[in-house]
Amino acid sequence: MIPNEVDLAEEFGCARATVNRALRELARSGVIDRRRKAGTRVALNPVRRATLEIPVIRQEVEGRGGTYGYALLSREIVSSPADMSDLAAWPEDAHVLHVRALHLSDGRPYAHEDRWVNLEVAPEIEGADLGEVSANEWLVRNVSYSRGRIVLSAGAADARIAEVLGCESGAPVFQIERTTWLHETPITWVRLSYPASHRLSTSI
């Protein structure tokens, strides 16, 4: 148990607002638990919170010192989207853009992108030249979202992904799935598949 804000302010000779800000940031990082009336306690089970930064892939590659490259593998508009676990709310009869692409670093395969875009929300992407600008970057620059969900997992490369990534079929791949919504409307679902050598790191 930690003294309340008024007492701490007196003890350290500063204003209560300063104590409040310090404790608020400690609470956000998971070190302490705060509840009104109940007070502030050192967290019984400190939850390590780590912040992952998810940049546009171009920047991810360039940030690692590589030269970015990009190739559009396929592009089609379908009227009945495949089943995607996360998208129960995906409109049943909506037109959907399905794009597959390969991101490269120094000419070598870096990540495979498998993306579905709701054309009800972002119809302008139909006219975009996705051979030049990846759907990833086009969406970041042109469509805003209100919330998203990220799922990290490991999986086995299927034949198509193995071919473009240059690994064996069934080899481990690192997968990042991301769904974004504008309010309750899904905008896009994407799965990025990286070779097993990929590392996603963060500090705490």
Add this chain to the structure above:
Amino acid sequence: MIPNEVDLAEEFGCARATVNRALRELARSGVIDRRRKAGTRVALNPVRRATLEIPVIRQEVEGRGGTYGYALLSREIVSSPADMSDLAAWPEDAHVLHVRALHLSDGRPYAHEDRWVNLEVAPEIEGADLGEVSANEWLVRNVSYSRGRIVLSAGAADARIAEVLGCESGAPVFQIERTTWLHETPITWVRLSYPASHRLSTSI
């Protein structure tokens, strides 16, 4: 470009401190970039920041509605630690505790833990009954750290891990590696290996 804090405060009829806090939080979430003298801009390339919560595995299992179980697989003290990529600073001649354990959910394999602990920093763990309390929980409760590093990746299960996780050797596993330091001294390095069905998710 966004107006400066004084102007925004006037525009919205509130105090500058309130504007500052709002913009500070937007900057933390990556939506805007702020620099003194240069001002505040909408981020050119918005970096999605997602916060991963890394709880003790017991809580992770219980939070998913499972009943937690735990089994110590091996425990040994070695004087020359294996090479661990992240631990160049690992003391050359230090005694190190090496623990392997299996975490269970509803009796089924949940994750394999492969951990090395620096006994110079945490000698008391030598006397702990790691058959009862996992090294994970023991360390969280008994040793503080100043910083850590987390690396997420996919890998192939080796024979020993495949056996305890109940998958094929070479099957994809999701790996979380974590290193913690107290100042410049490494405390522990751990690799958690999860079956490919594992999902680590977060919201933005």
Add this chain to the structure above:
DNA sequence: AAGTGGTCTAGACCACTGT
């Protein structure tokens, strides 16, 4: 009902950095 954190105000000084 009372104590705690959550938030806001109005004002001040400072640190950094672009010009």
Add this chain to the structure above:
DNA sequence: CAGTGGTCTAGACCACTTC
């Protein structure tokens, strides 16, 4: 050098939650 954000102060009211 000047403009911007970064931080702090002293005070106030409020919202929530436990007692």
